[in-house]
Every structure is written in C-alpha cells, then in structure tokens.
Amino acid sequence: MLTLKQLETFVQVVELGTFEKASQRLNATQSTVSKRISELEQATGLHIFDRSLRNARLTEEGEQLLELAYLTIDSANKIRELNKQPESKLHRIRIGFTELTALTWLPGFLREYTLERPDIRLDVTIDMSRTLYQQFQDGELDLVVIPLVPEVFAQPGVETLLLEKVEMAFMARAGLVDGPRPLPISKLESYTLISQGKRSGFAQDVNRWISHQGMASPVQITDNLLALVGLVTAGRGISVLPKLCVQRFAQTQDLEILETLPQPPTIGYYALYHSGIRVSLLEEVALRLGKAADFTRPFFV
CATH class of the missing domain: 3.40.190.10 (Periplasmic binding protein-like II)
Structure with a gap:
C-alpha cells in the first residue's frame, strides 16, 4: 500500500543523498528507511534508485516519481493546515440575483457584507430569474433571489424566505x-x-x-x-x-x-437556498439579505 510516509522518506533520501543522512533527519533507523523505500517500490512497481552506486541516485522512473511526490506532499501539508484556519475562512457561496436587485440594493449589500463577513466569499451571478432558477436546480448556485416560481413548492430540499414585496x-x-x-x-x-x-x-x-x-x-x-x-x-x-x-x-x-x-399585483421576491449541511450558513445569509432588501431605491440615484 502506498503511504505518505513512504513518499516523505523518499524525498528526504533524494535531498540528502544517502539513506544514512535521511534516517538521521527522520529520527529513524537506516533499516526503517530502507524498508520504506522497498515498500514504495513494491507499491508503485517502479525501480526508483540505482543501487549499483554508493550514493542514492534516481532512475528515470524515480525522477518521474519525485515530481509527483513533491506535489502529493505539498497537498498533504495544505490539508493538515486546514484545521489551523478558522472554519469561516473556508466559506464560499454561489449566489444569483436579478437585474432589479442589481439596480437597487445589491451594490450596498455587497459593500457592507464584505466588511462584516470577510470570511465569506460571495460569487455573484446576475441574470434573468428563470435562468437563475435553472442554475439553482442544477446545483450551480447555492442561493438565488428571485420572484417565487410555482415549481418551488413541489421541490424537496429547498428553503424559501420572503425578502420584500415589490409594488x-x-x-x-x-x-x-x-x-x-x-x-x-x-x-x-x-x-x-x-x-x-x-x-x-x-x-x-x-x-x-x-x-x-x-x-x-x-x-x-x-x-x-x-x-x-x-x-x-x-x-x-x-x-x-x-x-x-x-x-x-x-x-x-x-x-x-x-x-x-384593478391595480397590478405586488410581486414577492424570495431567497431560495438548498437545505443540507450548510443550511444554517445559507439561512444566515438569507436573513441578512432580507435586512438589506429595498427595491424602491436605485443605487445610482
């Protein structure tokens, strides 16, 4: 079985030049280092080192493996760092708005919310409501602000929040x-x-x-x-x-x-978002959208 420890040992041997120096750096016995390299060769089916020479010299297959080993170790280190970062830094929300929202309260909301929550990245899409709803159904958007469409009532796993009624x-x-x-x-x-x-x-x-x-x-x-x-x-x-x-x-x-x-009907604009493991975060954003929603004031006037 291929393991990260084998790859890390392999990189140390290459960088330090000998199994002995690598064992000292890793605080392991030389036999342990040799065993890990042998296991790596068995797991990959590759002949990594030319052992006919005194120093550990890579074969052509070993050179190819080294490049991938560096990438794998780098990715592993980034994964290890995840638990050292505040959880909020990882939040990315794909959100869609219609033209009316973009012409009224959206610029102000984005300006203020970015300052309030720098830990949340909003990827914004502006389009017609039917297009946004289709993208929402397809999982391309996490939350949309649109006039409510009848199909929503029949779709499981969708939460709705009325933001404002437009006269x-x-x-x-x-x-x-x-x-x-x-x-x-x-x-x-x-x-x-x-x-x-x-x-x-x-x-x-x-x-x-x-x-x-x-x-x-x-x-x-x-x-x-x-x-x-x-x-x-x-x-x-x-x-x-x-x-x-x-x-x-x-x-x-x-x-x-x-x-x-009679007068034309008022139109309700709703935040639609998927229920699931991030429902509390999306609900929080939806509530904040509700506080900002004001379809009566163009942002450029």
Missing part, C-alpha cells in the same frame, strides 16, 4: 394616456404593451395577471429592464414596472404612473 404599476410617457383616474383596465387595450420576456419571473406573473384581465399579450419584448423603461419613456407603449424604483430613476416629467382598476 407594480402601469407606466407610460406623460400625456400618452388620456382619461380620468383611476383607469379601467379596458381603457388600456388600445395601447402597445411592452414587457420583459419569459425568462423574467415578475414579467411572467404580470403577464399572467394581464391575461386574466382580458388584455392582449405584450407586443414588444425586451429582457433588459432599463431598455424597457427607455421604450416606455420614448412613448413606444405602456408597461407594468416596479413602481417606486422606476419612478425614482426616471425623469418625473417624462414618465407617468397610471392608476388603474
């Missing part, structure tokens, strides 16, 4: 939509409806609600939230958007909130 509202370029407020939904049917695509969680919820109101499906689609706001501001149509966030970063004279009957 949604119809929005249009100022002056585009006439009529007394609040507007019946039927009054909006003549306007072009712009939305994010199917990979957006909140867009799916909103479009499902719009369909239930008897309105036609969105005509224009863009997955970029800022581009969507730009199209609405340019008067290309109307859209259901995160009310307070968009209101704050869009020029008030260019964009108008359309009060309607």
